[in-house]
Amino acid sequence: MTPAFALPARAWAMLALTEARMVVRDTAGLVVPLGLPVLIMVMNGIGADGAGRAEFRGLPALDAYVVPLTIVMVVALIGVVNMPSFLASYRKAGVLRRLSVTPAHPASVLVAQVAVSLAQTLLGVALALLVARSAFGVAMPRDPFTAAGAFLLAAAAMYAVGMVVAALAPTPNAAVAIGLVLFFATMAAGGGFGGRGQLPGWLDALGGHLPYGAGLDALSDAWTGAAPDPAQLGALAGTTVLAAAVAAKTFRWS
Amino acid sequence: MAVVEVDGLRKRYGDTVAVDGVSFAVEEGEIFGILGPNGAGKTTIVECVEGVRRPDAGRIRVLGLDPSRDRAKLRRVLGAQLQSGMLPEKLRVGEALALYRSFYREGADPERLLADLGLAGKRGTAFEDLSGGQAQRLAIALALVGRPRVAVLDELTTGLDPQARRGTWDLIEQVRDTGVTVLLVTHLMEEAERLCDRVVIVDRGRPAALGTPGGLIAALDAPRRVRFRTEEPFDRAVLAGLEEVTEVRTRRSETVVTGTGDLLRAVGTALLRHGVVATETRLERATLEDAFLALTGRPYQDGEAA
Numbered sequence: 001m002t003p004a005f006a007l008p009a010r011a012w013a014m015l016a017l018t019e020a021r022m023v024v025r026d027t028a029g030l031v032v033p034l035g036l037p038v039l040i041m042v043m044n045g046i047g048a049d050g051a052g053r054a055e056f057r058g059l060p061a062l063d064a065y066v067v068p069l070t071i072v073m074v075v076a077l078i079g080v081v082n083m084p085s086f087l088a089s090y091r092k093a094g095v096l097r098r099l100s101v102t103p104a105h106p107a108s109v110l111v112a113q114v115a116v117s118l119a120q121t122l123l124g125v126a127l128a129l130l131v132a133r134s135a136f137g138v139a140m141p142r143d144p145f146t147a148a149g150a151f152l153l154a155a156a157a158m159y160a161v162g163m164v165v166a167a168l169a170p171t172p173n174a175a176v177a178i179g180l181v182l183f184f185a186t187m188a189a190g191g192g193f194g195g196r197g198q199l200p201g202w203l204d205a206l207g208g209h210l211p212y213g214a215g216l217d218a219l220s221d222a223w224t225g226a227a228p229d230p231a232q233l234g235a236l237a238g239t240t241v242l243a244a245a246v247a248a249k250t251f252r253w254s
Numbered sequence: 255m256a257v258v259e260v261d262g263l264r265k266r267y268g269d270t271v272a273v274d275g276v277s278f279a280v281e282e283g284e285i286f287g288i289l290g291p292n293g294a295g296k297t298t299i300v301e302c303v304e305g306v307r308r309p310d311a312g313r314i315r316v317l318g319l320d321p322s323r324d325r326a327k328l329r330r331v332l333g334a335q336l337q338s339g340m341l342p343e344k345l346r347v348g349e350a351l352a353l354y355r356s357f358y359r360e361g362a363d364p365e366r367l368l369a370d371l372g373l374a375g376k377r378g379t380a381f382e383d384l385s386g387g388q389a390q391r392l393a394i395a396l397a398l399v400g401r402p403r404v405a406v407l408d409e410l411t412t413g414l415d416p417q418a419r420r421g422t423w424d425l426i427e428q429v430r431d432t433g434v435t436v437l438l439v440t441h442l443m444e445e446a447e448r449l450c451d452r453v454v455i456v457d458r459g460r461p462a463a464l465g466t467p468g469g470l471i472a473a474l475d476a477p478r479r480v481r482f483r484t485e486e487p488f489d490r491a492v493l494a495g496l497e498e499v500t501e502v503r504t505r506r507s508e509t510v511v512t513g514t515g516d517l518l519r520a521v522g523t524a525l526l527r528h529g530v531v532a533t534e535t536r537l538e539r540a541t542l543e544d545a546f547l548a549l550t551g552r553p554y555q556d557g558e559a560a
Contacts, residue, residue, distance in 0.1 A: 006326065007357065014356040018345065025344040094338055101304050101334040102400070103326070103357045 007104055015112035023116055033077035034124045038131055041070040045136040057224040063138045068219035069192060072154060072212055074124035079158030081179035083117045084166035088175035097254040106253045114159060142225030150222050153236040154215030160243035161211060167251040186212035209235035257282050257404055257435040258303060263312035265298050272298045276461050278454045285436040287450035295459040296439045297337060300406050304334050316404060333402030335393045337409045343382035347373055347392055351399055358400035367395045387418030394425060405429060408439040423449055443542040455546060462549040470545045480511045480521050482535040492528045496520050
């Protein structure tokens with residue numbers, strides 16, 4: 001696929017603009033990943049007592065747990081559900097096949113879609129942080145570099161998993177279904193419906209090493225200023241490498 | 255030098271041989287047709303020409319380029335319209351054309367192309383809201399926006415109503431008149447007869463004939479047919495006895511006479527001599543469908559439903 005990337009810069013700009021238009025015109029896909037996580041955060045924030053907790057090194061649960069959870073939710077919704085559904089629908093509609101007879105390799109659309117959906121993710125995170133800060137006075141992470149690193153690592157893992165969904169889903173509907181199942185399953189096991197402490201030990205350990213739980217814990221550590229668990233960071237990196245390899249091996253253009 | 259050369263092309267999918275021993279050469283400025291029923295292997299042939307499939311055997315050159323090896327160079331000189339699919343449903347006509355234009359360093363003016371194809375009023379319409387004819391015209395525009403030297407058009411008018419079909423044929427002739435060489439895949443005999451300078455007829459992956467539509471029909475020495483209507487019943491023996499006539503059939507008021515030689519004159523003279531008043535007399539000429547029947551021994555299945 002090397003010749004694909006000999007495209008004029010203008011073509012890359014147009015591809016990104018096109019993907020941005022597609023994302024914006026898909027109203028549900030635009031609003032849900034931005035609005036739903038923030039709504040859940042707000043509902044938690046309204047009921048919160050704001051008291052510092054020892055387990056979070058003195059931070060309230062809203063700051064150290066709910067806000068990281070919100071960020072991971074934005075990343076997961078866009079990376080595992082939205083992005084793959086676009087790619088699956090492009091395959092089904094023959095968009096990728098049509099591009100294969102132009103100077104633009106169909107892989108260029110994947111690159112553009114990833115870039116645009118990442119921008120949407122950053123917008124969602126910025127919105128969540130803005131609301132958290134202005135409505136509930138949530139503190140920013142004590143260790144911003146760890147936070148940025150954890151975010152990027154979690155995003156890489158989620159997007160790689162999303163690429164596997166896009167590669168294996170036979171139809172756009174299947175892509176949404178598989179994406180949602182993965183989203184809810186890893187969210188449940190990762191502590192999204194209450195702390196993982198209530199789960200059986202094996203499920204707690206498993207969920208903590210899947211992208212949702214591992215990303216949540218790493219971000220939570222960044223907020224409290226604790227050192228992230230190397231095993232969880234390794235799990236995120238390993239998921240990224242493994243899923244990217246599977247996706248690259250199995251992705252079909254038509 | 256031929257613009258497209260295909261020599262001994264062979265392609266199989268598993269145990270199925272899709273294309274076997276197809277050869278042809280397309281000259282510059284020609285509209286060249288690949289004609290055959292559905293499943294004959296036409297699309298496989300052009301996919302090999304486009305470089306999206308690799309042939310098992312045979313040699314292909316497009317403007318001297320090997321489609322399997324020189325894909326990147328080929329993409330800049332070959333414009334393609336695929337049988338199905340192309341754009342995200344919410345992408346608008348003008349946006350799609352601007353996007354495709356950006357892939358090429360040199361190309362056509364999108365506004366001009368839209369005007370030429372009668373899509374200027376549809377610039378802001380989403381792909382999903384276009385009619386079949388409009389979508390096909392957009393497909394042609396996208397195939398031409400990089401100003402290719404060769405355009406490959408696969409089943410361009412399938413699913414169009416007769417009026418839209420004729421409009422599309424006019425467009426293809428205009429494209430050829432600008433110097434573009436056109437490789438046209440079709441299962442419509444009428445389309446091939448109307449548009450193509452030359453055709454290769456493909457049947458079950460094998461070439462059945464190659465030539466001009468007129469030449470293929472003329473080579474048939476096919477039986478001719480004369481049709482006419484009569485007000486009053488008449489004795490068919492006045493025709494059946496003629497040397498040129500092989501068969502006479504009458505259904506209600508219409509009579510169909512099959513025969514050879516100067517059939518129209520022989521029939522006309524005989525009717526006149528016996529005082530039979532015939533109206534709407536016409537000679538039916540042989541078509542590529544007759545040629546297909548003669549070449550393969552099977553009637554041509556149009557397969558529009560498939």
